Structures are given as C-alpha cells and as structure tokens.
Amino acid sequence: MSRQFFVPNxxxxxxxxxAYDPVLVLASFVVAVLATFMALRFTxxxxxxxxxxxxxxxxxxxxxxxxxxxxxxxxxxxxMLGFVLPMPMTYDLGIxxxxxxxxxxxxxxxxxxxxxxxxxxxxxxxxxxxxxxGIATMHYLGMEGMGMGNSLQYNPxxxxxxxxxxxxxxxxxxxxxxxxxxxxxxxxxxTRLLISMVMxxxxxxxxxxxxxxxxxxxxxxxxxxxxxxxxxxxxxSCCSYLPVNHCACWF
Numbered sequence: 001m002s003r004q005f006f007v008p009n010x011x012x013x014x015x016x017x018x019a020y021d022p023v024l025v026l027a028s029f030v031v032a033v034l035a036t037f038m039a040l041r042f043t044x045x046x047x048x049x050x051x052x053x054x055x056x057x058x059x060x061x062x063x064x065x066x067x068x069x070x071x072x073x074x075x076x077x078x079x080m081l082g083f084v085l086p087m088p089m090t091y092d093l094g095i096x097x098x099x100x101x102x103x104x105x106x107x108x109x110x111x112x113x114x115x116x117x118x119x120x121x122x123x124x125x126x127x128x129x130x131x132x133x134g135i136a137t138m139h140y141l142g143m144e145g146m147g148m149g150n151s152l153q154y155n156p157x158x159x160x161x162x163x164x165x166x167x168x169x170x171x172x173x174x175x176x177x178x179x180x181x182x183x184x185x186x187x188x189x190x191t192r193l194l195i196s197m198v199m200x201x202x203x204x205x206x207x208x209x210x211x212x213x214x215x216x217x218x219x220x221x222x223x224x225x226x227x228x229x230x231x232x233x234x235x236x237s238c239c240s241y242l243p244v245n246h247c248a249c250w251f
Contacts, residue, residue, distance in 0.1 A: 006156040007215050016086060016218045024082025028075045032200035033193075035071020036173075039064045039107075040192050040199075043177050046115050061111050069104030072135055075200075076103075076142055076207050085216060095145030099138045106134010110170075114178065128174055132166035135203070139210045151217050158213035165209045169202035 045060035077096075080089075110131035113123060139162075143152060180195045 004153060006159070007153040007217075008156055010153075010155075010215055010217070014217055016216050018083050018085040018216070020079075021082035021084060024078055028078035028082065029200055029204055031078060032071055032075040032203050033196050035067050035074070036177075036199040036203070037192055037196035039068040039071070040177055040180065040196055042067070043111070046111070047119075047178060056112055058115070061108065061115060065104055065108035065111055069107040069134075070100065072107070072203055073100045073103040073138060073142075075203060076139055079204070079207055079211075080142065080146075083211070087216075089146060091142075092145040095141055099141040099145065102141060103134055103138040106131055106138070110134065110174065114174065119178065124171060124174060124178075128167050128171035131170040131174065132163065132206070135170070135206050136163055136166050136210065139207060143210070143214060153215040153217060154213045155215055158209070162206065162209040162213050166206045169205050173199040173202045 042060045042064040046058045046064070076099075077091075110127045113127040113130060117123075146152065176195050176199055180191060
C-alpha cells in the first residue's frame with residue numbers, strides 16, 4: 001500500500017486526536033532542563049579553549065553532545081509516552097536507537113562548528129541549522145518508529161513550520177549557550193538554571209510543533225479507549241536514565 005506522506009486538508013472524521021498526561025509532560029521538561037544545565041556547564045570547556053584545532057576530539061564536546069542529545073531524545077520520548085491516543089502505541093527498537101544516535105550526532109556537529117575558529121553570525125546560523133535538522137530528524141524518526149505503518153501522515157504547512165521553528169529555537173538556544181558559557185556566568189548556577197529553562201522550553205517547542213504537524217487517521221481496527229502496551233510512567237524512568245546517569249557521573 002502506497003503512502004501519502006502529506007495530507008493538507010483531512011476530511012471530517014478522518015483524524016483522531018490525543019491528550020497529554022500533564023505529569024509526563026512536566027517530567028519531560030525537567031529532563032530537558034537537567035540536560036541543558038549540564039551541557040551549558042561543559043560548553044565553556046571547549047568553546048573557550050585556546051587550542052581549538054583539536055576540538056573535534058575534545059572530551060568536553062563529546063560529553064556535551066551526549067548529554068544534550070540524549071536529553072533531547074529523552075524529552076521527546078517521555079512526552080510521547082504522555083501522549084494518549086485511542087489505539088495501542090508501541091515503538092520499534094531499531095528506529096528508536098537510530099533516532100538517539102541522530103540526536104547526539106546533530107548536537108556534536110553543531111557544537112563542533114561553533115567551537116572552530118572565530119565565532120560569527122553565519123557560523124551561528126549554520127550551527128543552528130545542523131542542530132535543528134538533528135532534532136527534527138530525531139523527532140520524525142521517532143514518530144516513524146511508533147508502529148503505525150503507512151497510516152501516519154503530516155499537515156504540510158505545520159510540518160514546514162516545525163522545521164523553521166526548529167531553526168529559530170536552535171539559534172536562540174545556541175546563542176544563550178555561547179553567551180552564558182563564559183567565565184563571567186560560570187559561577188552563577190542560578191543564571192545557568194534560568195537559561196537552561198529557556199533552552200529547554202525552546203527544545204520542547206520543537207517537539208510540540210512537530211506533534212502539531214502529525215495527522216493520526218482514524219481506522220476501523222482501532223479499539224476505543226486509550227490503551228498502552230506498558231504503563232507510560234514506568235517507561236518514563238527508562239527514557240530518563242541515560243541523560244540523568246551521564247550527568248551524575250560528572251558531578
């Protein structure tokens with residue numbers, strides 16, 4: 001069966017809607033704040049390194065990428081676990097792991113571009129595009145791993161908006177990260193926490209913009225009432241383990 005990826009104007013009764021579990025939405029935001037807080041702490045180590053020629057191999061850059069990438073990924077899947085549809089929701093393990101690798105790779109490439117040579121506006125924009133593409137690819141790969149086959153579709157306008165919003169939000173997040181990673185702000189954990197909350201809100205905005213683009217078509221085989229393979233709040237602990245554990249190792 002061929003797939004129609006975009007559906008501009010779905011007919012009435014074609015789309016089913018979901019609802020969010022506020023506890024899991026809040027949990028996803030907390031994980032994003034923790035990840036950005038720790039990434040902000042390590043950013044100064046490679047952004048302000050005088051020996052930037054070997055930045056690609058910098059352990060600070062690699063760890064920042066793993067922390068932020070896994071944090072973005074965890075935020076996405078915890079929020080997805082909090083999204084309740086009147087149908088069973090399962091995830092393909094292979095696609096899910098690939099989406100994690102994409103998120104970390106996008107953060108790594110974005111950070112590496114920022115750290116190389118003189119920082120200017122074109123470099124910030126290019127780095128923002130890399131980060132946005134990484135996050136968006138992770139998001140839509142994760143959506144493809146939901147086990148819905150060819151039924152998942154997207155509104156083209158909302159899809160395009162999610163990409164543009166991703167670039168703008170990534171630019172804001174990276175600008176804050178660069179500006180507040182200097183030695184003047186490193187001693188203030190309150191400042192870093194507030195900036196982390198703004199960055200986490202930008203990252204969460206990318207996720208929910210992508211979710212707004214998704215069209216979940218109604219099908220007769222879909223059972224009534226929200227169902228899940230496993231309790232989502234138990235699965236939440238699995239998604240948050242990677243960034244939290246990695247952060248804890250550096251305290």
